[in-house]
Amino acid sequence: MPQCPHCQTSYEVEQHLCTTCGYDLRKKDIKGIGGWLLWLCIMLTIIDPLIMLWNGYLITEMRYDLRDIPVVFFLQLFALLLLIINIILSMLAGGRLWLKMKRVITYCKKVLIASLCIQFIIIILVIIMGYLIGAPITIRDIVNDIGAIVIGFGIWYWYLTESVRVKNTFYSEFAKKAN
Numbered sequence: 538m539p540q541c542p543h544c545q546t547s548y549e550v551e552q553h554l555c556t557t558c559g560y561d562l563r564k565k566d567i568k569g570i571g572g573w574l575l576w577l578c579i580m581l582t583i584i585d586p587l588i589m590l591w592n593g594y595l596i597t598e599m600r601y602d603l604r605d606i607p608v609v610f611f612l613q614l615f616a617l618l619l620l621i622i623n624i625i626l627s628m629l630a631g632g633r634l635w636l637k638m639k640r641v642i643t644y645c646k647k648v649l650i651a652s653l654c655i656q657f658i659i660i661i662l663v664i665i666m667g668y669l670i671g672a673p674i675t676i677r678d679i680v681n682d683i684g685a686i687v688i689g690f691g692i693w694y695w696y697l698t699e700s701v702r703v704k705n706t707f708y709s710e711f712a713k714k715a716n
């Protein structure tokens with residue numbers, strides 16, 4: 538008889554729910570890098586780094602006069618450094634997901650939190666630079682940026698916590714060892 542991937546209790550083939558833990562047995566085949574998990578991998582390794590590179594380009598393009606406000610130059614450098622760290626973290630998380638490395642979900646969640654903090658700091662830096670160069674960022678732009686960042690973070694954090702595919706792909710081995 539087949540076993541529940543969640544608690545290892547044997548079940549009949551025609552059963553839909555595990556009688557011990559309530560696991561939906563029809564979902565046991567949703568496994569591996571596919572669906573939303575594939576999309577997350579592509580986001581982390583390719584799309585997010587490209588967006589961050591574009592943001593870096595925009596930051597270097599902000600008009601300023603170095604002789605008048607050198608502090609803007611250092612703020613720009615700081616923002617670019619943070620973007621580079623963010624790109625590296627994102628690609629590492631994505632790469633580890635592709636390779637299904639140990640404890641990768643915990644790692645990805647930490648990266649999501651770190652990335653959220655870094656993006657907030659960059660927004661603050663850009664706001665300060667905007668004021669210093671006499672071209673303040675509008676409240677609407679700031680709210681839009683923060684909204685997009687928080688929503689993106691929330692969706693993927695929730696996905697990593699709740700997804701059946703993530704549980705089947707990354708936690709079944711741990712469940713087997715625990716039982």
Ligand SMILES: [Zn+2]
Pocket residue numbers: 541542543544545546555556557558559560
């Ligand atoms: Zn079960």
